[in-house]
Amino acid sequence: MPADRPTIVATSGGFTRRERGGLDWAGTAHLAVDLAKVPTSRRPRLTYLGTAGGDQRTWAAEVHAAGERAGFSTTVLDLFPMPSVEDPAAQLLGSDVVWVGGGSVANLLAVWRVHELDEAFRAAWQAGVVLGGVSAGSICWFQGGTTDSFGTELRAVTNGLDLLPYGNGVHYDSEARRRPLVHELVGSGVLGETHCSDDGVGLVYQDTELVEAVTEVPGKGAYIVRRGEDGVVETRVDPRPL
Template identity: 85%
Template sequence: MPAERPTIVATSGGLVRRDRGGVDWAGTVHLAAGLARVPVGRAPRLTYLGTAAGDQRSWAAEVHAAGERAGFRTTVLDLFPMPSVEDPAGQLLASDVVWVGGGSVANLLAVWRVHGLGEAFRAAWEAGVVLGGVSAGSICWFEGGTTDSFGPVLRPVTDGLGLLPYGNGVHYDSEARRRPLVHELVASGVLGETHCSDDGVGLVYRGTELVEAVTEVPGKGAYVVRRGPEGVVETRVEPRDLRG
């Protein structure tokens, strides 16, 4: 069964480091699998895209291992040097969850457009496949956000897929320039209303509505930044703790 409504889980999290090496999927990814309403007895089908980091094979191995430990049926969809499946759009539609890794959101968007994946992601989203990701894999679903894709000095990116009609600010508490740049971009109108996440926080959307924030890490927050008549206003959204 697909999600009840088009669903996106946009995060600054999703992975946790293991004590003896490697990574595990963290709470936001398990939440995405739950929102996909996978039938009892069937493993969630998760498709991972590492386009933003250049489809690193060593990282793909980590993703497969994390998926095995989580009980997911994992497919890594590479686009370098060519698509790793015959029908990328069909692979997205056949998934329960599509998760996009971090890296360069500018390069990710360019490569996806060459392969016509913008339309494919929209079709999957509208069909009830849960879309999600971290960092670049969060910003991509929005109209734009802040990025280091162009160099060490953060700059705006404004040509996201636009499934969600907002800006997106990731790593809001861990990189000093992120918050002030979001405020500057909203003040100037480069970005409209912008939704931001501290590290470890996810933003959950049904359709285009932000329905909740969730966190894998205590004390973290989410934020909505808007331009008002007297300047930029930032409102904290208290996240639900996924640890119970």
């Protein structure tokens, strides 16, 4: 069974570091799997894309190991040096959850469009495949957001997939320049209403509606930034602990 409605879990989280090395899937990723409504008779089918990080093989191995521990049937879809499956669009459509890793969102969007995955993601989303990801893997679903894809100074990216009609601000509490740049971009109209997440926080959307914020880490927040008559207004959304 697919998700009840088109669903996206956009996060500044998703993984946790193991004490003796390696990764585990964290609460926001498990929530994405829960929202996919996978029958108990089989393992959840999760496809991971590390495009934004250049499809690093060592990271892919960590993802596979984390999937085994979580009970997921994991496929890593590489696009370097060529697609690692015959039909990437079919791979996405046949997944329960697609999770996108962090890195360069500008490069990610360019590579996806070369391979016509922008339309494939929209088709999968509309079919009930739950889309999720962290950092670049969060911003990509929106109209745009803040990124260090172009250099050490944060800049705006405005050519996201536009599945969600908002801007997106990730790492809102851990990188000092993120919050003021979001306010600048919203105030100038470069970004419209922008939804932001502290590290460990996920934003859950059904259709294009923000239905809740969730957190893997106590005390963290989510934020909605809008331009009002008297300037930029930021509203905190208290996340539900996972």
